[in-house]
Amino acid sequence: MTDVDIRLRVNGVPRRATVPPRLTLADFLRTDCGLTGTHLGCEHGVCGACTVLLDGEAVRACLVFAVQADGAEVTTVEGLTPPGGGLSAVQTAFRDHHALQCGFCTPGLVVSVTAFLAEHPRPTDEEIREALSGNLCRCTGYQGIVDAVRAAAERGDAV
Amino acid sequence: MAPPPEQKAPVGRYTGTRVPRVEDARLLTGAGTYVDDVVRPGMLHACFVRSPVARARFGAVDVSRALRLPGVHAVLTAHDLNPGVHEQWYSLNGRDDPDTPRPPLAEDEVRFVGDPVAMVVADDRYIAEDAAELVVVDYEPLPPVVDYAVALQSPESVHASHPGNLVGQLAGRPMADLGPVFDNAPHVVSRTLHQQAHGPVPLETRGIVAEWTAAPGEMTVWASSQAPHEVRSFCARLLAVDENRVRVVVRDTGGGFGQKVMPQREEMCVMLAAVRLPAALKWIEDRQEHLLAAGQARHEHGEVRMAFDDDGRILAATLDHVQDAGAYPTPSPVRSGIAVGLLFPGPYRIPEGTFSSRFVFSNTSGRVAYRGPWQFESMAREVVLDAAARRLGIDPVELRRRNMLRHEDLPTVNCHGMPYDHITPYETFEQALEMLDYPAFRREQEHARAEGRLLGVGTCTYVEPTAGATPFHSTEGATIRVEPSGKVSVHVAGGSCGNSLETTVVQLTADALGAAIEDVGTVQGDTAVTPFGGGTGGSRSGSMTAGAVAETAAGLRARILAIAAHRLEVSVDDVEFVRSRATVKGRPEHGLTLAEIADIAYFQVHALPPDLPAGLEASGRYRTPHPMIWANATHVCTCEVDPRTGAVKLLRYIVSEDCGPMINPSVVEGQIYGGTVQGIGGALYEHLAHDDDGNPLATTFMDYLLPTATEVPVIELGHVETHGPGPGGHKGVGEGGAIGSAPAVVNAVADALAPFGAEITRLPLTPATVVGLLERSGAVAV
Incomplete structure (x- = not known):
């Protein structure tokens, strides 16, 4: 299948990418964005380790394709830290x-x-x-x- | 609930206090480095082709279509990888321990569903999985040996090398010796109890990255492991590469629980393949693979016989025990399995007894270590004690009071020769019962029964050997460096998988040196820069790292004091060194910081005392003189059983333990909580079940049920503190929670069902099992 162009914001940073339609959002975040804080514990939507915010709503990034996040705002654990550092x-x-x-x-x-x-x-x-x-x-x-x-x-x- | 109050340690010491964890800042912000987070230039990805059948012969593997898929670099079979094995044994058991077969890839015959047959290497995991589906293997099915419990009678053999499927057996004195005692005893209670297969199931699956650099002949491995140095030694032997040319790096590991004490067959394949590849090779197990092939534990049954006198005093106890080894156990289960029999007497006065343990192959995934691998000793003993109490018409607590070891009985040796000392089973038992208010619960239970509600209470008291001095585990090293700036680095082997070893080692080092804790950091998990060590396992790390740090810091502290005394022109006896500052006794304004002392040690060497070496670094190695350090605990659990649905709801859960002085109470409590909940899962939910053909029935988290926050009760803790004989008096606490919990839960359910005469013989206690018990007892209309 043809790769798909997507645009989204990840932790406030605009990103453009061309991704295979079957690439999960979790793998996109981990591999393409280098945000390895999102973990994969089961890859079938039960364990919750890959939970991220998609337009403010908690989703399992292993059950969402990267192409489904086109146009969305994604927040990972790396994006929850206060701007000056430290912990939320x-x-x-x-x-x-x-x-x-x-x-x-x-x-x-x-x-x-x-x-x-x-x-x-x-x-x-x-x-x-x-x-x-x-x-x-x-x-x-x-x-x-x-x-x-x-x-x-x-x-x-x-x- | 308010945060736990700060525990008061001896003044000025960090040990014994709730120091916040060193690990947390990186793990909470997503900045940890687990093995799947490691990326290397040009890195390739592996995926295994696995057997879909429990037992079959197979011939040539057709890899041609897979190889033609763009992005595929190699498809390797046993023919390619297995001849690369030079030596294959684990340091934990030693070279000469009789081991079980362990080929990297299956050769000619597959022996369980999930058995790795081929390995695809591709640009990414997606392509590797595509290619794995294109590999053609022609299986000729053979009759599998699915049920280990009948494997000894099977005409089929899992391994031709072991006809009859017996891996090995161990026993105490002949059962017949006990015949007269049982024949003449007023009461004999006998039960056979079957425990189901379940396992460690860490949230992070297995994984490894191996990178071979051909020119110098060096291997670097990033692993998810409890024992980086075991991985290093194993890899060096496997590939016949000098050990000093193998580096293993383990930063963060997402849970181990015994699963990750040793490399298994897939890790061997990655190491063997990496030397043939131009770039690093990564394999990250997915959850389905994990539940298929990472191994199983706890699968065993035993016939217990106990003889009692008319007062309910135990006259003798025997255990006839059979354990499932699966097809490829890691390692051979025989050596560790003997502990089930040896520990079976537990914390009771049992004058006579014996045991027999047999370890049996089956066509299922191999047995691995799991937190308190001998746990069945407690399950068998405690469940049968409750059954005996019901039979004798004695309250189970009263029966235990009559038989449990008390302070005045110690030290003692159990009837199998295990020497107990520094334990407090009776004290933890009474403390836990008092926390519950046992008489009040019995009254509540009586009222509930009158209303048709089924409430139950169960206990389990056990003694546990920790920090055992097997050759591999009997020493632990530390290197402490006071850097030129006065900051301190403590290097230990590590292997922490959530055990908080970074935090506790920093606490211990700050105390042993007299440094301020904020000045101390630690380096762990990288074999290139840490001293050899056995890793986490056997509840050894608290005691052994305390020993290593004490051994190493003592000389370094003496040098710090000597430099300070020399510069301050006083006798060493007049110098105090507290929180990284040396002062002259009685003249607190007259002193030197550790930074100033370090500056002298490195850069003003002319100003050192004449007999003192330059620099401020030391290495030491602690060797334990103790064969083991005993710990003990009591678990008490109450539950309500819904007779209609069979659901078990845990009401209160209490643990009273004695692990000696705690290095960090939060860490200790966390270990107890986590282990306890694993045992709850084992008693009620978790089951690596197979159908009659050997097909696994639980290969996702929708079928393999881990406890969630809604099933788990609040766990209440009580502590009894007696000093063990080892460093700091600390005793191990990593495994115990997982030993005591499942028997307590099973006993609570059995107590709830007792009015119907239902006796539990098979686990786990799923709703279906419980409803079945009630139906058979006539309590519920079928």
């Missing part, structure tokens, strides 16, 4: 609550939680766990992650 409120809460160990699922979780708190600034614990159920973590038993999301929500400036 969600990232800070994760660090403070030992919400990561190996770190492989972490970028997807940070992106998912950022999107979740934007829509649910005052979640209950049950809502937090429900929201997290789309992201698999094999290290933490989710204990610190739930605490971190609650703490980020309580700070009120998570997004």
Whole structure:
């Protein structure tokens, strides 16, 4: 199949590329853009490690083709860091609550939680766990992650 | 919940405090470097052609169409790669350990679904996968040996070299010896329990990049590994390249849990292929491959017999144990498998006993290590203790109180010769029960039963050998460099896969030297610049790195003090060195910073004390004198079972453990939480199931069910702290959570089902299994 020209913004940076139609957004971000913070844990849309924001909405980048992002604004974990460096409120809460160990699922979780708190600034614990159920973590038993999301929500400036 | 309160360590020490993790800033911002993030000039990509059948003979592999696909560089078969193997054995087990067959690619016969038959090398993974579909293999199916439990009676052999499918067997004294005890015992309880195949399943799959530089004959490997130096030694032997010409770089690894302690067949293929290729070769396993071929663990069954006197005291216990090795275990399961039998007595006074373990091939993926590989000892013992309690009409907690080792029993040797000391099983047991308020739960359970609700409580108490002194694991090295600026680098072998080894080693080094923690950094995972070390595994890193750092820092600290004393013109005894600053006792204004001391050591060497070497760098190696360091814990779990759907909901989960003084409480708690949830998954959800033809039924995360945040309860922790005999008194804590949890969950479900007389014999306890148990017991209309 013929390659397709796409234009999009990734973490605020305009990008043009010519990509095969079957190239996933995840592989485009990792390989073509060099943004390796987006991780692939299953490539079938269950683990959530590849979660990115597509026009502000959390999506699994392994289930989206790069051509579907034509014209869109994509935000990856690299784009969540405040302009001057340092950590976002969600990232800070994760660090403070030992919400990561190996770190492989972490970028997807940070992106998912950022999107979740934007829509649910005052979640209950049950809502937090429900929201997290789309992201698999094999290290933490989710204990610190739930605490971190609650703490980020309580700070009120998570997004 | 508020953040945990800061734990108070001895004044001025970082060890024992919740120091924020060194790793977090890069991992939270996407700046980590996992193996798939490594890009090399002209790098090529590999994809394996894998067997679609459990057992078949095959002849020539037709690679012609695949080779014609643009972008394909090579299609390699066993004929191409397997002759390249020079030596193939693991440092962990040593050269002379009887090993199982392990060809890089399948030769003539495939032995499980997923068995690698050919390797495609292409410009990218997409093209490699296209080409893999064009490789034609003509399989002539053979009858597979799917169920290891009947493999010993099968006329078919997984490996012709092992007729009857027995890998090996180990046993204590003859079972018949115990005959009189059982014959004369007032009560004998016997159960056979089957545990299903499941495994480590790290979120990052396996992966490797190998780059051969032909002219100097040097190999560089980037790997996802728990043991970079094992990978290096293995690669050097495999290819007959001098070890000092192989460099293995492991920056970030996305979980290991035993899976990544050793290179497996696919990694061998990549190493062997790389020496034939003009550029680096990358293989990143996808999740389907992982669930097909990365290995399985925990698949075993055992018949337990326990004899009791009229007071419920254990007179004897035996375990007849059979374990699935799969087709290609990594490594041979025999040596590690003996631990199941040796540890089976657990933390109980069991005067007599024996065991037999047999390890059996099957046409399924090979057995690999998984966090507490001997976990079945606890599963078998604890589940049968609960069954015995029901049979004897004694509360399971009371039965354990009558039999559990107490402080006054220690030190002791279990009936299989394991020497226990520095453990507190009874203390953790009582602490966990008190945290639950066990009598209150029993009252609640009674009320619930009156309303037709099924509540249950289960416990598991175990003792666990950590930091074992096998030859490969018995030493650990460190190099500490105080740089000319006064900043400190500590180099250790590493292998951290979420174990927070960077953080804990920095804490230990800052304390051992007297440096300010912000001055200390660490280098790990790169064999070119780190001392040899065994990597993470066997819950060894806390104790062994503490030993390595202490051994190395002591001499360096003495040199720092000597330089300061010389410059300050006082005796060494009058110098204090705290937080990177040397001062004269009683005159805090009179002092030198570590930067000033380092400047003297490197650039004012004329001003050094006459007998002191220039520079400020030292290497040391700790050698443990302890065969193992025992740790212990109790898990207590409560649950509610829905009799209609069979769903199990965990209500409270409590762990009380004794891992000695904690280096970093957050790290310890994280290890316990994670291991516990893996065990919950093993008890209730995770199953690498096969159909009767040996076809895997769980090859995606929609079928292989990892616990999510909605199934996992809040885990409450209690600590009992006794010092172990090793450095700092620290004991290992990496594996224990995954040992104690599954038996506690199974016992809780069994307790919930107890009114119906349902006895659990097969795992996992899926809704279908639970409903089946209730139906068979007549509790639910079929």
